[in-house]
Amino acid sequence: MMKVKLGVIGFGGMGKWHAQNAPRAGVEIVAVCDIEEKKQMEAIEMGYKLYKTAEELLADPEINTVILTIPNHLHKEMCLLSAKAGKHVITEKPAALNVEELNEMDNACKEAGVFFTCHQNRRWDRDMLTVKKAYEEGMLGNIFTIESKLHSGNGYMHEWHIYKKFGGGMIYDWGVHLIDQILFIMPNAKVKSIYADVKNVLHEEVDDYFKIMMKMDNGITAHIELSTYILDYQPRWLVGADKGTMIVKTFACDGDIYRTGKMLEKLPPQITETEAGPTRQFAPVPPGGIVTEPLPVIHSDWTDFYKNIDDVINGRAEVLIKIPEVRRVLSLMEAVRKSSEIGEAILFE
Numbered sequence: 001m002m003k004v005k006l007g008v009i010g011f012g013g014m015g016k017w018h019a020q021n022a023p024r025a026g027v028e029i030v031a032v033c034d035i036e037e038k039k040q041m042e043a044i045e046m047g048y049k050l051y052k053t054a055e056e057l058l059a060d061p062e063i064n065t066v067i068l069t070i071p072n073h074l075h076k077e078m079c080l081l082s083a084k085a086g087k088h089v090i091t092e093k094p095a096a097l098n099v100e101e102l103n104e105m106d107n108a109c110k111e112a113g114v115f116f117t118c119h120q121n122r123r124w125d126r127d128m129l130t131v132k133k134a135y136e137e138g139m140l141g142n143i144f145t146i147e148s149k150l151h152s153g154n155g156y157m158h159e160w161h162i163y164k165k166f167g168g169g170m171i172y173d174w175g176v177h178l179i180d181q182i183l184f185i186m187p188n189a190k191v192k193s194i195y196a197d198v199k200n201v202l203h204e205e206v207d208d209y210f211k212i213m214m215k216m217d218n219g220i221t222a223h224i225e226l227s228t229y230i231l232d233y234q235p236r237w238l239v240g241a242d243k244g245t246m247i248v249k250t251f252a253c254d255g256d257i258y259r260t261g262k263m264l265e266k267l268p269p270q271i272t273e274t275e276a277g278p279t280r281q282f283a284p285v286p287p288g289g290i291v292t293e294p295l296p297v298i299h300s301d302w303t304d305f306y307k308n309i310d311d312v313i314n315g316r317a318e319v320l321i322k323i324p325e326v327r328r329v330l331s332l333m334e335a336v337r338k339s340s341e342i343g344e345a346i347l348f349e
Helices: 013-025 039-043 054-058 070-086 099-112 125-138 168-184 262-266 304-313 324-344
Strands: 005-009 028-033 064-070 088-092 116-119 141-149 191-199 209-216 223-226 237-242 246-250 255-260 272-274 278-279 290-292
Touching: 005 054, 005 070, 013 064, 013 304, 028 054, 054 070, 054 141, 054 304, 064 070, 070 088, 070 099, 070 290, 088 099, 099 116, 099 246, 099 324, 116 324, 125 168, 125 237, 125 246, 141 168, 168 209, 168 223, 168 324, 191 324, 223 324
Parallel strands: 005 028, 005 064, 064 088, 088 116, 141 223
Antiparallel strands: 141 237, 191 209, 209 223, 237 246, 246 255, 255 290, 272 278
16 A cells, blocks of 8 residues: 655645644655755755755655645646656645646646646535535525625735736635535536626735626525625625524534524515605514534544545545646636626626
8 A cells, every 4th residue: 555655845834734633634744845944954954855846856756746735836836846756746726826727737747647637625614504505405594695795804915816917816825725615616617607806905926706696597696705805794694594594603614594483474464664664574583593513523634635545546436626626616716807807797607
């Protein structure tokens, strides 16, 4: 049995994270590399075998797999070098800047006889998996809308993420995750159309706000909104259906399922005076009119990502994050930018 022996190319925040956490799944960290002297010193202090260039790391015969934790614009170049060196390739997300780059990377890996995948760690987020469970098991009846929102008051981005030439911006950083999660929740649904609004609120070169509406062929409309500067946060997820509503407030999976109580079903039609005047449909719900249920408990372990890599290397399983799935997400990201530019919906699948 072959063990995953990993080389980490790029020893920034995510490079350190992989080096420290991949061993929890039985992965051996053989070496790391970075071209910056400060990060090289950090790697030495942390006890890792260090190479100063990717070429030196790729020449190490002990390494059979590499993880690319480098700025987005370097993914294609390093993937091609890694494949040529006979190493299996894992890229951080986004795998590439566009579909054309991804296809070139995929072809190079196929020609070299190595596998190629992308680290989509947000497929193991319990908040998203809670929504996926509700969808798969029909817990809420027929779902008509799913809202995925991620807001922050931290404002400005950092380092290379603020520069367009390096592949910065929030569509590349988090948009790739949020779109992938919607498709993962509903893997058999097609995207009929996509409409998007992308803005630069605080950053001159790159996007820091976007709103995306995806109409699916199963009757569900998915809404995705992200901002680095909205100061009153919305729930992470809202799912509306004909048998209830699910609210997942944060990554910690706090929230409830809301359903109609018996008292509300028995209420006669009547007009109610409110602060905004008379209304029947939107009058305040009386006590007992809505009942709550706890969210289902979800268990998830991110280390399954690297356990799957081990299974792939040893011929026991298919890779979990498949390149056609990655390609579909990148295609949608391109449609998001186009829709925002022309101010119109884009027909997709």
